[in-house]
Amino acid sequence: MLTKLAKAVAIAVLAISACAIADAQSIKGTIVLASQPQGLAVNYLSNRIYVALPSFEGTSDSLAIIDGKSDTVIDTISIPPIAYDVAVDVLTDAIYVGGSYTDANGVQQSEIAVVNGVTKKVERTIPISSTSGSGIQGIAVDPLTGTVYVANASDNVVDVIHRFGAKVHAQVSVAESPFGVTVNPFNNQVYVALSNGTVDVIDGHKETITTTTTVGGANAGIAVNWVTGNIFVTNNNYGPSTVGVLDGKGDVLANVSVGDTPYGVDVDLNTNLTFVANTIGGTLSVINGKTNAVTETLPVTGNFVAVNPTTSKVYITGQTNSVTVLNEQ
Numbered sequence: 328m329l330t331k332l333a334k335a336v337a338i339a340v341l342a343i344s345a346c347a348i349a350d351a352q353s354i355k356g357t358i359v360l361a362s363q364p365q366g367l368a369v370n371y372l373s374n375r376i377y378v379a380l381p382s383f384e385g386t387s388d389s390l391a392i393i394d395g396k397s398d399t400v401i402d403t404i405s406i407p408p409i410a411y412d413v414a415v416d417v418l419t420d421a422i423y424v425g426g427s428y429t430d431a432n433g434v435q436q437s438e439i440a441v442v443n444g445v446t447k448k449v450e451r452t453i454p455i456s457s458t459s460g461s462g463i464q465g466i467a468v469d470p471l472t473g474t475v476y477v478a479n480a481s482d483n484v485v486d487v488i489h490r491f492g493a494k495v496h497a498q499v500s501v502a503e504s505p506f507g508v509t510v511n512p513f514n515n516q517v518y519v520a521l522s523n524g525t526v527d528v529i530d531g532h533k534e535t536i537t538t539t540t541t542v543g544g545a546n547a548g549i550a551v552n553w554v555t556g557n558i559f560v561t562n563n564n565y566g567p568s569t570v571g572v573l574d575g576k577g578d579v580l581a582n583v584s585v586g587d588t589p590y591g592v593d594v595d596l597n598t599n600l601t602f603v604a605n606t607i608g609g610t611l612s613v614i615n616g617k618t619n620a621v622t623e624t625l626p627v628t629g630n631f632v633a634v635n636p637t638t639s640k641v642y643i644t645g646q647t648n649s650v651t652v653l654n655e656q
Contacts, residue, residue: 352613352623355640355652358398360391364644366412369395369635370420375444376633376642377422378650379410390424390442395638398652404447406440414466416473416490420444423475425455427462437462437481439488451493456481465508465549469515469531476517476529478505485519485527487534497534501527506563507549507592511556514575520546520560528577542571542579548592548632552599552616559601559614561589570603570612572619581619585612591631595639598655602641604629611643611653627651 360380367378374395380403381388388410392402411426422442430436439453455463460481467476473490479498485505487497503523510517515531522545528538543562551558556575562568562582568589572581586608594601599616604627611627614620630645641653 351656352625352641353654354625354627355654356398358393358400358650358652360400360648360650361389361403363646363648364391364631364650365410366631367633367642367644367650368413368415368422369633369642370415370417370444371635371637372417373420373444374635374638375420376635376650377413377415377444378644379413379424379426381410381426382408390422392447393642393650395635395640402447404442404449406442406449407438407452409438409440409463412463412466414468414475415444416468417470419473419490421450423466423468425463425466425477427481435459435462435481437479439463439466439475439477453488453492453494455479455486455495458482461504464504464506465520467508467510467517469510469512471512472515472531474531476508476510478508478519480504480506480522485517485529499529499534499536501536502539506547507560509549509551509558511551511553511575513553514556516575518549518551518558518560518573518577520549522546524562526558526560526571526573526577538577540573540577540579542573543569543582546571547590550592550594550601552594552596552601554596555599555616557616559592559594559603561592561603563588563590568605570601570614583614583619583621585614585621586610586624591629591643591645593632593634593641595634595636595641595655597636598639600655602632602634602653604632604643604645606630606645625653627653
C-alpha cells in the first residue's frame with residue numbers, strides 16, 4: 328500500500344515542469360457519444376476520461392470511458408440513473424458518479440455510484456439525500472486521502488465520504504446551495520462555490536468552515552491550481568460575467584471578465600492555464616494564471632471542462648452529443 332509520502336510524490340510529479348505557458352490552443356476534434364453528456368473527469372495517471380451519460384427518461388444511465396491517447400470511446404458502463412457529475416480517485420481509479428432521480432414512490436433520491444475503473448463494474452451506491460431540490464451538484468476527491476466531498480444542494484451541506492466508505496461520514500453545513508467543489512491535497516483545504524456568490528473554505532482535517540468570501544452573484548464551477556494555490560470560481564450570471572480568482576486562504580485576488588454565463592472550469596497546473604466554459608456565450612475562455620487575464624477565446628460550446636495536465640489536452644462537454652478535445656499547444 329502506498330504511504331502518504333509515496334502518494335504525494337506520485338501526484339507532485341506533475342508539478343515538476345509547472346512553469347511553461349502554452350503558446351496557443353487549438354481544437355483537435357470531437358468524440359461522438361451515444362447521448363448528450365454531462366460532467367466528466369480525467370485520471371491523468373491512466374490517461375482515461377470518464378463521461379456521465381444520462382438517459383433522461385430511462386431506469387439506468389451510462390458512464391463512457393475514453394482512451395486519452397486515441398481519444399476514442401473504449402467502453403460504456405451501465406450505472407444507476409444518476410449520471411450528472413463525475414470525479415475520480417487517480418490512485419485507486421475509483422470513479423464517483425452522482426446525481427438524482429425520482430423513485431417509484433415519487434421521492435427524489437440523490438446517490439453516488441462508485442465504479443471500479445479496473446473491473447468496470449459498479450461496486451456500490453452511497454445514499455446522499457432523499458430531500459427534494461437541486462440534489463448533487465459537484466463532487467471532488469482528495470487524491471492523497473481518498474476523501475470524497477459532495478456538494479449536496481438539496482440539504483445545503485457538503486457530505487464527506489472516506490475512501491472505500493459505504494456511507495456519509497460527516498456533513499459540513501453551508502449557508503446556501505453548494506454547487507462546485509474542489510480540493511487542494513497539498514494543504515487539505517476544500518473550496519465550495521455557493522449559489523449566493525460566496526466561497527466557503529473547509530479545513531479537510533477538522534471538517535469545519537474556516538473562511539467565507541464573497542466573490543460574485545451566483546457562483547457555480549470551481550477549480551484549484553495545486554502549485555500556485557489559487558482558486559478559480561465562475562460567476563454564473565447572464566451578461567458580462569466573471570471568474571473570481573482567490574488565493575489559498577480565500578482572499579480575492581482578481582475578477583476576470585469572460586463570456587456569458589460561465590459554468591465549468593478546470594486548471595492545468597503544468598501550464599498555469601485555466602479553461603472556462605461560457606454556456607450562453609458558446610465560447611471557451613483561456614485565462615493565464617500568472618497575469619489573471621484572458622489570453623484567448625475559442626468557439627467551443629459546452630458546460631463542463633476537464634484538463635489532463637500530463638497530455639496538455641482539454642475536454643469539454645455539455646450541449647451536443649460529443650466531447651470536444653482541445654490541444655493546449
